[in-house]
Amino acid sequence: MSILFDSGPKLKIEEFRLLRDLVNRYSGMHFDDASMFVFERRLRDRLRALDLPDFTAYYHHLRYHPSAPAELEDAVEALVTNETYFFREEYQLRAFRNDLLPSIYEQALSRGTKRIMLWSAGCSTGEEVYTLAILVARSGLFDGWDVRVFGNDISRRVLATARRAVYPPSSFRAMPPEYAEFFVEEDGGMRVIPRIRAMCQFGHLNLLDGDKTTLLGRVDAIFCRNVLIYFDTASRKKVIDTFYERLHPGGHLLLGHSESLLHVSTAFELAHLSSDMVYRRPLEGSARARRDGGER
Structure with missing residues (x-):
């Protein structure tokens, strides 16, 4: 039969x-x-x-x-395929913790503010957003500051998971054990503690919608890792231009380990950190900023 x-x-x-x-x-x-x-x-x-x-x-x-x-x-x-977890690409996060956070701290003070904004572009289920918030909190540099970590995605389903902030064991497969203090057991998983959740916001946002991204204001660093590999060249250029506009001068863009801006943009400069190389928007008035400002 x-x-x-x-x-x-x-x-x-x-x-x-x-x-x-x-x-x-x-x-x-x-x-x-x-x-x-x-x-x-x-x-x-x-x-x-x-x-x-x-x-x-x-x-x-x-x-x-x-x-x-x-x-x-x-x-x-x-x-869309969504795959992420806490502390993904740890070597890059180590550079963010050791090199970029002190730089973000100094640049904010030079602007006369105690407010910082980080953007996880294409955040999926939110693990990266909470990872960044945990690293900021652990640094101790920003106690008493207004800290915001924003995550966007084109998928409303994954954003619902991010806002719920409860994760299964697979989300923790790369997390160092010393960060366990930022989670509590709940609903058969681990929930991000309120102090970290309060730093994080999520929004439904299409990266091609440059007008909507202006609502974010200026940001200090952008993480867009393993997202642009799915985009065509024209869309990739449009998104990178948006990132440039949203970053403070001196702000950093962190891409996935297999991604680069080759043949996409010349507006950024390479920043050599202790354990990684990332992209930086040149400071205003620098020769590179003047040269490349009209070429994006």
Whole structure:
């Protein structure tokens, strides 16, 4: 006796390319033809939810239906892969702790303020945001200061997890044991303590929406690690320009270990730290700032 499973509608190459281009224009994410199977598998549930017969009907829904903007969010939600954990890429965080935090402290005082802002761009489920807040708190440099760590993502689902702040054991696979004091057991996982949660905010934000990012004001450092690898070149350049505008002069941009600004931007300078190299927005008035300011 054989059991037949209904695999649902098949995605044609023409349909895939139309859908792929829609997703790209909205999110900046690039998918090559090898991603066609992923689109078919992950978007098939959206067809069922909307009771649509095939992917052509789904494309027309995304283009012309009154609920298209919300459904496009759901489509991207289904397509993105979110993988993160506390203290990811520890060598870079060590450089942030030992080199950048003292620099951020001095630069803030030079501006006559005791306020700092860090941005985790593409924060997924929030582990990076809380990691940065923990490192700030542990440093002791900013006691009594107004400290904000902002995390954004295009996925509302992962942001809900970030705001809940309760994590399973897999999220702690790289965390040094000395930071356990910042968590308490709760709901079958570990919850970030209130003092750290109070420093952190999360928002639904598309990195291509440069106008919305202005609401953040100026920031002292931006972490955007293993996010831009999914973007096409034009979208990557647009996001990097946004980062440049949002950083204080002298502020730093930290990318993933396999990412660089080669062929993307010449506006930043390389900063050699004790255990990493990161990008820095030149100080105002520097020769590089004057030379590259119009070339971004």
